[in-house]
Amino acid sequence: MTLTVPHTALARLEEQVQDALRRADDSALDVLGYGEITLVLRLRADGDSFACKRLPVFPDRDRFERYRDSLDVYLRRLAERGLTVAPTEVWHTTGPRGRITAYCVQRELPPERLCSRLLHTEGEAWAKSFFARFLDRVDAAVHPTLGLDAQASNWIDVDGELTYLDVSTPLMRDERRRELLDVRLFFTSLPWLLRDAVRVTMATSIFDKFYETRGVLLDFLGNLHKEHLDTLIPVFLEQANARLAEPITAADVASYYRGDARMWELIQRLRAADRRWQRTVRRKPYPFLLPPPVDR
Ligand SMILES: Nc1ncnc2c1ncn2[C@@H]1O[C@H](COP(=O)(O)OP(=O)(O)O)[C@@H](O)[C@H]1O
Ligand SMILES: [Mg+2]
Structure with a gap:
């Protein structure tokens, strides 16, 4: 099952997050779940619903690429050892001074x-x-x-x-x-x-x-x-x-x-x-x- 990440909808979600951080008020965000470290946000787009996990901001492209590679290896190794993992894609956008904001995106499961x-x-x-x-x-x-x-x-x-x-x-x-x-x-x-x-x-x-x-x-x-x-x-x-x-x-x-x-x-x-x-x-x-x- 492949996953097509809706680019414009995610860019919009990130704007909402930026706005929530600026105003120090996250009550307008659609929260799907809470982990120890992050909030997982729900994104409805293209008739589908996605779980979007915001990653810490990467200071440069190199740090981001290394992360993305290690995630790929991790997903592959878990699958090789028989684990069923929710299909996961990384979406990113480049901001001022080359900093990269990225999300791990999965389809929302019930x-x-x-x-x-x-x-x-x-x-x-x-x-x-x-x-x-x-x-x-x-x-x-x-x-x-x-x-x-x-x-x-x-x-x-x-x-x-x-x-x-x-x-x-x-x-x-x-x-x-x-x-x-x-x-x-x-x-x-x-x-x-x-x-x-x-x-x-x-x-x-x-x-x-x-x-x-x-x-x-x-x-x-x-x-x-x-x-x-x-x-x-x-x-x-x-x-x-x-x-x-x-x-x-x-x-x-x-x-x-x-x-x-x-x-x-x-x-x-x-x-x-x-x-x-x-x-x-x-x-x-x-x-x-x-x-x-x-x-x-
Ligand atoms: N694909 C998904 N579909 C539905 N709910 C999800 C999905 N991914 C995460 N969640 C919800 O968000 C919570 C935290 O997600 P998780 O990936 O475990 O992040 P963390 O690393 O913060 O624990 C989960 O316990 C679950 O409630
Ligand atoms: Mg968790």
Whole structure:
């Protein structure tokens, strides 16, 4: 299934985003979903509906080309390892001083089929069959050089086929465990996080979990706390542990989640403070669309 990205409609969407940032008011934007880092916007055009994920602004063409190449490789490698990924295209426009604004664009898939939602609306039998399919997919895909952020909100179940959505941050490493992603660029909304070598090392350890099945599962299970789906944890643990050499306990999940939630809360708080500072003291528009606070 190929995807034809509607150029003029996207250019118009980007103008709306610019306007929202200037006015510091994103209430007029049609938001399809919230991730930890980005807002996903809905775009209706040509009788179709698209999910548009705005990327951090690239300072030059070279940084952008490298990103686009790594996304292509990521999509190809995930497919080779048996994962169904939502067809994804990159749209871009060049602005003043050669800076590039780009979006990852996918067709909008039915939001009511988002797995984090189905885990609420369907019964335990569906949850168990979902999790069995999920374990197969994750185990086949994840590799020390190929990572997955497998939270329930990153999958849509269409006709019994789990489709992975969250590819805009390609998780790939070289043989020496170095991230191929332009980590600095992707954390431009968190400049303080990457200010020195110590923090770069910290970022590495934040990413570690995505590159091994056990870490991916811990992250998935931990996030069920955030989604208020705690009652499913024992059910899923039984299924997961039937396959793992080193079992995961409910206490592992809880303590993982406490650490993870604390980290994201801190990040959200610091970003909100930075936004206040930029707007009120420096009187500059804050250049990112932030998701609202999450109740953890
Ligand atoms: N193709 C799509 N169709 C429908 N909803 C989507 C699509 N892509 C993303 N979403 C919605 O947006 C949310 C965040 O998207 P995601 O790609 O996971 O970005 P992030 O990296 O910010 O988590 C998803 O959880 C989902 O609710
Ligand atoms: Mg996501």
